[in-house]
Amino acid sequence: MVTLPGTVSRAAEALRERVPPLTALPLPHKVDERWLASRWPVKELATPPAGSGLKPVLGDEGPPVVGHMLEMMRFGPAFGLRRYELYGPVSWTAGFGRRIVALSGPEATQIALVNKDKAFSQEGWKFFIEKFFERGLMLMDFGEHHLHRRIMQEAFTRPRLAGYVGEMGPALREGVAGWGATERPRLYWALKQLTLDVATRVFMGMRSGADAARINRAFVSSVRAGTAFVRFPVPGGRWSAGLHGRKVLERYFGETLPAKRRSGGDDLFAALCQATTEDGDRFSDTDIVNHMIFLMMAAHDTTTITSSAMAYYLAKHPEWQERARAESLALGDDIPDIAAVEKLETLDLVMKEALRLVAPVPSLTRQTVKDTDVLGHYIPAGTLVGVSPTVNHFTPECWTNPFAFDPERFAEPRREDKSHRMAWMPFGGGAHKCIGLHFGGLEVKLLMHELLRAYRWSVPESYTARWDYVSLPVPADGLPVHLTRR
Template identity: 35%
Template sequence: MSRTGRFGENLAINGIDGSYGWPVIGHTFDYLSDTYAFGRTMRARYGDVYRCSAFLQNFIVFNSPDGAEFVLKDEASQFSSKLGWEAFLGRLFPHSLPTMDFSEHRHHRRIMQSVFKKQALVGYVPLIDQVVIGNLRTWPTHQAMPAYPAIKALTLDIAAKAFLGLELKQDTHFINQNFIKLNNGLAAIIPWPLPGTALHQALKARSNIFNYFSPLIPQKRRSEGQDIFSRLCQAQDENGADFSDQAILFHLSNVLAAAHDTSTTSLTITLDLLCQHPEWQQRLREQCLRIDPQDITYDNLESLEEIEWVFREALRLFPPAPQLFRRSIKECQFGNHIIPANTQVMVDCGYIHRSEHYWNEPTKFDPERFSPARNEHKAHPYNWFPFGGGSHTCIGLRFAIMTAKIALYHLLRDYSVFATEQARYRILPITKPRNGLPVILTKN
C-alpha cells in the first residue's frame, strides 16, 4: 500500500533494511545530538544503503562514495534537487539554484557563472584583502576573545564589499541577525510557520532582507561596480535574458546565506584545528612569509597550497552540509537495492568524510592527506565533496577557497593564536561552536 508524506513523497520504503526510530520524530534528535556518531551507528548496523526517518520525513540513506556519485552526479536524471530540498529550502529559497532542476537550473546557473569566473575572482581579491586587513586590526591581542563572532563579522564585511559593493557598518547587526534567523529555519523541528517558531522567524527575516536590498536593484542594474550584486543585476545569458528583481533577491540571499555562514563555519573550524596543532600554524606561517603582503594577487594565492590542505582537512572533518538531499523521480536501482519513485534520499557526506573505509586514520587531523604525494581525496571522485557534487556543485567553491586563503594568510603571518578552551560544536543546521571558540592572539 502506498503512503505519502506532507510533501507528496513516497513513505513506503520498507523493502530496504533500516530503522524509522520513534513514532513521528523518528531519529531527529539522534541527528541533532551527534550526526556523525549516528551515521557510524547506522552504517555498522545496516550497511551503505538503508532507510531512516527524521525531520518528519522517511528517506533512503546512501553513505558510500559510489552511492554519493550515483545520486549527485545523476547521469540518468533520476533525482530532483528541488524536491529533495523542499522540506528545508522550499519555503525559504524556492527560486534558488538548489531548488531548481534540469533545464531551469542550467539556465540560471549559466547566468550566475559570470560572477564566479576567474576574471571576476581576480577582481574580488583586492576587495577581500582590504577587508581582512581592516578587520584584523580591530581584533584585540593578549586577551581572550570569542573567535566565532569576530570571524562572522569579518565574513559579513567581505560579503558586503565583494558581494554587495556596500558599506554595512551601521546595519551589520541587523543583516547578521536576519541571516542567523534565516539559517535557523533550515532544520526547523516544527515544519509550519506558527508564530514564534524558527520557520516563522526565518520567513520574517527573509522579508526583512528582501526589503533591505530591493530598493538597491535599479541602481545596481546601472552600476559599473565589480561586486556580485551588480553582476547579478546585469548578468545575461546567451540570448540576452537577465534576471527578474525577484530572482535577483532569491539568488542574492541564498548566495549570501551560504557564503557568509559556511565561510564563518569553515574558517572557525580551521582556526580551532590550528590552535590544537600549533606546529601547523608555524608551518603555514613560514609559507606565508614568502609572499609580500603588498603583492597579494589571485595567482600568488595559488602558491599557498598548504593553507589549502589545512582548509580542505577542516571541511573534511566538518563539512558545512553533512547531509545532502534529493528525491527520486522514477524507480531506479543501485546495486541490489530498488529505489522507489518519488522517494526522499539522503547522501551522508559527514559519514563518508570520516569513514575508515575511505580514509587513512579518518579522525586524525592530517592535512598532508591532500598533498600531491598522497591525494587521498582523489581515490574516488566522491571521497571529499563538502561543496556537493554533479551539476549542483556549489557555484562559489573557488570563491570560498580564495577567501579562506586570504584571511588565513594575514592572520597567520601577523599573529599566533591560542585557544583558551576546547570548542564544543553544534552541528545542525549550521556548524558553530557553542562557546564561541575563545582565543588569544599575540602579535608575531
C-alpha cells in the same frame, strides 16, 4: 523490540551480529549508549515490485514523533557513521516527521549525485529551506538549473574573482586587526561577524552600518529557520523569524536592484545584474533577488565554518600553524592579489583537511521523482533522500587513519582525495557542485592569511571542539582560543 516476520527479521539479526561494539568505533563524538541499547524495530521502507530482484531499504524510526532527529543534530558524523556500520550504504531513518533514506559511502553517493537517470531531484531541499531561499540555484532542477548556472557563471569568471579578492583583502585586514581588544575571544563568533561584514561589502557593495547589521540579522534568521522543529510561524519561534528575515531581504534587494542595473559595480550583486550569456540570456529582477539571498547564505556560513575548523586544527597542531605562517609572511606586507593567495600551498592543504573533518554542509538533500534503485535497493518515487559527505570523509577504504588531522594526505604523491570520485565532496558533486567553490576557497585562505600575520593562537592541550549540528556544524562553545599579537 517487536519481532518482524520473514526477511526483515532475519536481515535485522544479521546486521546486529556484524555491528562492532561502540568502543571499537573511532567516533569523533560518543553516541548516547542508552539510544544504542533501545533496539528500535527494523522495518522495510517499501516492498520492492514483484519480480524486480531488488532488495528493500532497511531502517528504523527511532523514538516516537521526533524520530532520530535529535541524535542527528547532537552527534553529526558519529550518527551517520554508526548507521553506516549498522545498515550499510543504503538505509532509512525518521526525522522532521518524514522517512528519510540515507545514502552513504562513495558508490551510493555517486549514483545520486551523478544522477544519470534523472531520478533524484532538488525538490528535497524545498522541504527544509524553500520558504527562506525560494528559487535559489540549489533548488533548481535539470534544464532550468543548467540555464541559470550558465548565466551565474559569468559572475564567477577569473577577472571577477580577482576583483572580489581585491575588495575582500582590505576588509579582512581591517576586521582581523580589530580583534586585539580581548585575548580570549570566542573565535567562531568573531569570524562569523567578519564574514558577514565582508559578504555585505563584496556581495552588495555595502559598508558597515545599521543597514548592513539589519541585513546580516535577516540572513542569520533565515538560515536557522531551515531546521526548526516547529515548522509554522509561532511568534518568537525560529520559523517565524526566518519568514520575517526573508521579507527584509526581498525588500532590500528589490529596492536596490534598479540602481545596480543602471550603475553597475564590482560587487556580486552588480555582476548578477550584468551577467549575460553568449546567447543573450540574462536574469530577471525576480531571479536576481532570489539568487542574491541564496548566495549570501551559501557563502558566509560555509566560510565561517571552514575558517573556524582551520583555526581549531591550527591551534591543536602549532607546527602546522608555524608552517602556514612562514608562507604568509614570505608574501610581504602588501595585501595579496589572487595569484599570491593561490600560492599559499600549506593553507590549501589545511583547508582541504579541515573541509574533510568538518564538512560545512554535512548532508545534501534530494527527492526521488520516480521509482529507482541504489546498489540494488528499491527506493520509490517521492522519497526524501539525504546524501552524506561526512560518512565518505571517514571511510577507511578511501582514507588512511581517517580520524587523524593529516593535511599531507592531499599533497602529491598521496592524494587520498583521488581514491574515489566521491571520497572528498565538501562542495557536493555532479551538476549541482557548488558554483562558488573557488570564490569560497580564496576568501578562506585570504582570511587565514591575515589571521596568521596578525596573531598566534592556541587552545589547551586537553581541549576538544564539540560541533553542534542543529543546523550547520558550529562549535558549541564558540571556540574559545588564547589570542596574542605577533
